[in-house]
Amino acid sequence: MKSNTSLPVIMPQVSGQQWSCHSCGDCCRTLVGDLTDEERAGLDAHPWEEKLGAKPYVLVGRRAALNKRADGSCVFLDDTNRCMIHAQLGEQAKPIACRIFPFSVRRVENAWQASFRFDCPSATASKGKPISQYGSWLTDLAQQLSQDSQVIKPETLERGLIATQEELAIITSRLSRWVKEKKLPVHHRMIAISRVASMLYDAKLASVRGMKLGELLDIFWQSAIHEMEPPLLEPTKRQHAMLRQLAFVHAEFVTLQELRAGFISQMKKRWQQLGAARRFFSGKSTVPALQGFSGQTTFDVVGAVSPASQTEEIDELIERYLLSRTTSRSIFGSGYYSWPLAAGMAALTASVSTIGWLARLHCAQNGRAQLQLEDVSQAVVVVDRAVTRLPAVGSTAERARIRYLSVEDGLARLLHRYAIGEETT
Ligand code: SF4
Known part of the structure; x- marks a missing residue:
């Protein structure tokens, strides 16, 4: 994994906007969780298919994404709205697309530009910590993204x-x-x-x-x-x-x-x-x-x-x-x-x-x-x-x-x- 340690994250400036995850599981039901090659290899190295009774991920063209059940929910979402990867291997083992939500980052000149999404009930209701407090956490996550995979236009x-x-x-x-x-x-x-x-x-x-x-x-x-x-x-x-x-x-x-x-x-x-x-x-x-x-x-x-x-x-x-x-x-x-x-x-x-x-x-x-x-x-x-x-x-x-x-x-x-x-x- 390549590192972008020198690149800062530019946070959105939204006064009054707060957010913390309240584990409602909505994002696990509605979003497509894209995987990096390393994350895909990590899932392959674990007997997930046996535990889940389903493939842990699927290929969509050249993309790999977390598999879904017939009702649209992620195969790793358990009955108590918990992520099984998180529960069994810890948060660090979760795909970055899941860990970073409802933020996202894209490469701009000499920085990562962060965005904040509203398709999370805690984001629309502004519940939790001020989003300005997530800057260093996002910087750590952004460092884990491959510089080559981002196109700077x-x-x-x-x-x-x-x-x-x-x-x-x-x-x-x-x-x-x-x-x-x-x-x-x-x-x-x-x-x-x-x-x-x-x-x-x-x-x-x-x-x-x-x-x-x-x-x-x-x-x-x-x-x-x-x-x-x-x-x-x-x-x-x-x-x-x-x-x-x-x-x-x-x-x-x-x-x-x-x-x-x-x-x-x-x-x-x-x-x-x-x-x-x-x-x-x-x-x-x-x-x-x-x-x-x-x-x-x-x-x-x-x-x-x-x-x-x-x-x-x-x-x-x-x-x-x-x-x-x-x-x-x-x-x-x-x-x-x-x-x-x-x-x-x-x-x-x-x-x-x-x-x-x-x-x-x-x-x-x-x-x-x-x-x-x-x-x-x-x-x-x-x-x-x-x-x-x-x-x-x-x-x-x-x-x-x-x-x-x-x-x-x-x-x-x-x-x-x-x-x-x-x-x-
Ligand atoms: S939709 Fe928002 S509050 Fe619900 S699990 Fe996802 S991040 Fe957490």
Whole structure:
């Protein structure tokens, strides 16, 4: 195993975010636990197949991943929600993908950039120790990752234009400041960011480098704030349809069983997905089944759900989620499917309307008509699980969809229509 002792870990700066593992076992039921070659050899050296009555890991193409039972849970998860590797051989023997969750790290220039995930109940509820206390623990884990297995890609502001470290810091600090702008309701902050993104699509960034980029962003932000006054129009039918499709794409998480399914099963699944995608586009009658959501409801009922009236905890959750994205540099470039800055910033705001729609789905499926914290938490879990991880979310088709929504103020209209909380200021 190669060592990266000299490389520091850059932690996400999310004020108020706490986390400790409360052993609920959710991650062992929902995530695919990738293995390094050494971890695979370690599992081979132990009589796990005999003890488990199943193979300890499976191959998915060239990847090796911890095996799952038919219900999707890891084969090492016991009846008391404990990991058998942990129980029998100690925590150090567990695969690094399991030990590091809900953090992850990726190589950036001269450092490891840490990210924090929200698809853990203790993360969404912010329960445990401040995440800032995990820096040295993550540094130790990052040292165990192979330097060669990580690809360092430069951050691209737009085609052919690489961002400098100074520019990355400028963008991160501006976005984080806007996300925390308490004078505006959360969805107004996002509307303003969506308009900054629209202006960035038309800007020639090659002529505003370094500090000038910060000045340009400030001008765009001020202009976006001043545009807030006239009431926003209702989204067009097509904008509504595109948001429903975004929600569908985010919730189509691929399970290990689906990854390993044979050609015929994969084709069948693809056919079902096409049918569901068409129904999400049309928005008529019953909402097709989505992962992470259960219960029947119709698109009309989902659309009629009102924003939450108790917004303090919900705003705080959305703010933590967005800060985690901005300060882990998961907005554009190598942190977001190699998308340029304007597209990545627009996608950030689209993920908030997607949360707004999926939260309404969860609410409607539970027979309620007004959003609550539990609806928003579930939507954040689903969106965060998909963003930067699902290839479909970063596809060319999705990038074109986001571009389409950023014209005619589509992203702003959708953010307003699917606002998560009522306006209180
Ligand atoms: S989902 Fe979170 S709290 Fe639950 S076992 Fe995994 S890390 Fe621990």
